[in-house]
Amino acid sequence: MEPLIQLRNLEKTFDTGGNKFFVLRRVTLDIQPGEFVTFMGPSGAGKSTLLSIIGMLDSAWSGEYYFLDQPVHKLNVKKRNELHKANIGFVFQSYHLIDNLTVFENLDIPLSYKNVPSKERVSLVCDALDRFNIVGKKDLFPSQLSGGQQQLVGVARAVIQNPKLILADEPTGNLHSAQGEEIMKLFKRLNEAGTTIIQVTHSERNAAYGDRVIQLKDGWIVSETTATAHAG
Amino acid sequence: MPEANDTLIKLEGVKKVFYTDEVETHALSEIHLEIKKGQYISIAGPSGCGKSTLLSILGLLDSPSAGSYWLNGQPVANLTLSERTRIRNREIGFIFQAFNLIGDLTVYENVELPLTYRGTGAAERKQKVQHALERVGMAHRLRHYPSQLSGGQQQRVAVARALVGDPLILMADEPTGNLDSKNGEAVMELLRDLHRNGATICMVTHDQRYANFAERTIHLFDGRVVEETQEAHA
Numbered sequence: 001m002e003p004l005i006q007l008r009n010l011e012k013t014f015d016t017g018g019n020k021f022f023v024l025r026r027v028t029l030d031i032q033p034g035e036f037v038t039f040m041g042p043s044g045a046g047k048s049t050l051l052s053i054i055g056m057l058d059s060a061w062s063g064e065y066y067f068l069d070q071p072v073h074k075l076n077v078k079k080r081n082e083l084h085k086a087n088i089g090f091v092f093q094s095y096h097l098i099d100n101l102t103v104f105e106n107l108d109i110p111l112s113y114k115n116v117p118s119k120e121r122v123s124l125v126c127d128a129l130d131r132f133n134i135v136g137k138k139d140l141f142p143s144q145l146s147g148g149q150q151q152l153v154g155v156a157r158a159v160i161q162n163p164k165l166i167l168a169d170e171p172t173g174n175l176h177s178a179q180g181e182e183i184m185k186l187f188k189r190l191n192e193a194g195t196t197i198i199q200v201t202h203s204e205r206n207a208a209y210g211d212r213v214i215q216l217k218d219g220w221i222v223s224e225t226t227a228t229a230h231a232g
Numbered sequence: 233m234p235e236a237n238d239t240l241i242k243l244e245g246v247k248k249v250f251y252t253d254e255v256e257t258h259a260l261s262e263i264h265l266e267i268k269k270g271q272y273i274s275i276a277g278p279s280g281c282g283k284s285t286l287l288s289i290l291g292l293l294d295s296p297s298a299g300s301y302w303l304n305g306q307p308v309a310n311l312t313l314s315e316r317t318r319i320r321n322r323e324i325g326f327i328f329q330a331f332n333l334i335g336d337l338t339v340y341e342n343v344e345l346p347l348t349y350r351g352t353g354a355a356e357r358k359q360k361v362q363h364a365l366e367r368v369g370m371a372h373r374l375r376h377y378p379s380q381l382s383g384g385q386q387q388r389v390a391v392a393r394a395l396v397g398d399p400l401i402l403m404a405d406e407p408t409g410n411l412d413s414k415n416g417e418a419v420m421e422l423l424r425d426l427h428r429n430g431a432t433i434c435m436v437t438h439d440q441r442y443a444n445f446a447e448r449t450i451h452l453f454d455g456r457v458v459e460e461t462q463e464a465h466a
Binding site: 052055057058077081084085088090092094096097098099100102105109112113139141143 | 291293313317320324326328330332333334335336337338341345348349375377379380
């Protein structure tokens, strides 16, 4: 099978008064469709930066990046935006919901940027509400939900258009452990149903939900291991 | 019913009661308040005094348990959910402490968001987004993503999003709460400039330095207005 993601000698640098500071260094990595990969490592290791680059939210880097058969390093900003909007769903630590929009409206946001007819949008949002068991919450505002429920909406919004890839940056970082576990089980189910997932986490427990752990340090990939199977 | 047509907001006897485990909590009691077009008002008070509840009611995110609320002459205390949503999305611009930008949308797309709900045509959307970003000094960053901006810049983008639909009033809930003092100050100066150019602003803050940027401050305590002060220099 062709990899979903191929990174070849990816590098990102900052200029600090004439000195080059490497945020990412010679990162070469393949990710296959259907994998559940975890990036780990100390703060400042480059994990979130790498996730941003894979998500095409950061374009200041060098090297080669193929997403499916597309050479991302050769695409202009507009094409990159189209590519990530069509294929990638993002889940953020702080949810990124809009507080003056209802749950229903928040779920509709990604669809409003595509040429999806409004009838179809309503049915996609209703499907997501059903699938994630939040029909009863559709008219509530984010501030009326618990953190776990807000992140559930965050995940529902990320997957509303059935992306091939989910990128999650510390998705349980703001949650109590029980709520965090619910979100991780949800990722596991989405992965079993075929969605590729890459997460950044500090938690060994969360890493155990995936099948591969990539350790970063000072911008380098320093090790790669198979995740230890978890009890749940 | 307010007669003077320069009154934008009028609250009469507004109460908000929450029921939890058979305990009644009076978050707001008997609030009377009038805000005129073009005013800059701040709501101050300690945590739990009802500031955010009041802002939620003013912003049509919540409805009062009792009392009346007129927005631009229209009674809005007892609207259906869908009427409330329609008026809220058209007439009120929101600015939050945590910016509320979406990380995988560009600056341009984040600002465009309120317009996508109104069926505004593409050309008009583009022009309005551009104009709103110019007003906050962020027009040069429209292709960037939020994570590529500083906190102060992100809040400027959030202000542009609040402005883009030409709302009747801007509601700002602790807009400097996640910013350092330099960026906080810059966002407050931006709000003051918008006010000088005619915007009506209602801001919640517990930071006394910033409350002074407004021309009127309502002090809340235990769900009641206990004092009102006017800034001489505003």
